[in-house]
Amino acid sequence: MKFVIAKNGLILSLFAVITSGLIALTYFGTQEKIEHQHQLTLLKILDELVPRNSYTNEMQRDCVLVTSVDYLGSKTAHHIYRATKDDLPVAAVIETTAPNGYSGRIELVVGIKDQSTVTGVRVLNHKETPGLGDKIDLRISDWVLGFTDQTLTTENAKNWSVKKDGGQFDQFTGATITPRAVVGAVKRAVEYYQLNHDAIFSASNECRSQSAIQG
Template sequence: MLNSMKRNGLVLALFGMAATAVVAVTHQLTEERIYDQQQKQLLKTLHQILPADEYDIPLHQSCHLVSNEQYLGTEAPQRAFIALKEGRPVGLALETTAPDGYNGEIHLIVGVNWNEELLGVRTLDHKETPGLGDGIDLRKSDWVQGFVGYRLIDEKDKRISVKKDGGEFDQFTGATITPRAYTKAVRHTLNYIRRFKEEIPSAPSCGEKR
């Protein structure tokens, strides 16, 4: 009986090890696929806000990590993609965060030409309420298209704010917190670019350890 218990225990142990290995391999493969999909989606988004014919070096080759919680909404490093043509910067796409969305952080990316004129804004990730705050998603609404063409006059320029706060952007029906947080994040990002864009090319590359 003792030998039988030992055999059963060994079988269970081997089964547990095999199951653990299968789960680990499945997780790794799934994680890689998710990462690949995220990178493809990011590249598609970058091409939407920085037209590919405007630069001659792939954006991932001019990616830098920058940090500034005051302007970029988080302590975490954000990616800045510099569009280069004939060795000169002609545009910039910068990830940023609205920390004060209705249901938490909203992650977005802001594209500008080197004269700081907005070329496009896209939402990367959010948890806003469906049917209310999800108007920041281009698949749900063209609201984010309204940022194109804006350029801050100065740091106090409030045009990129909701109308309730004296700006030019509509709030959503029944939801003001989300567009307020979003417009503020875009405005702060533009102010960051005004102050620090010349320093971005010397920031650590996305492949470097900080």
């Protein structure tokens, strides 16, 4: 009887070891695929916001981590991806948060060149109302393309708001809170870039072996 119990225990132990091994292999295999997909998503977004032929470094592997509640919307560290050509600054793509969306936080990225020109904006994650606030998503409408090539200066800062507030950006019928939140977040991201441009490009690289943007 003891022999049978010991035998069954050994079989169960072996089964547990084999099962754990298979789970571990599956996990690491899945993680590798997820990481690969993140890299592809990151490259796609960066290519949309900063033409690849305009810089010579590996932008997706060249970034700094920064935290600014006032300018980037949360206590979470945000990545700033840097584009350089022959070690000279070309552009940056800044992760930022609009904390005041209608249904909560809106995560987005802002491409910027020449200190004040927006190369593009993409919304990464949001919970805005379908059919109303979700028009900030490029898959739903082209509203977000309205930021491309816009500049922010002291003279035109008052125009960086929705038309309902006297600015230049369209709001959505029945949904002003969402676009207002995004416009404000983009404006603050540009302001952060203007204030910290030199520090951003002189800081040590914190992104050699990781990707952060997830679509």
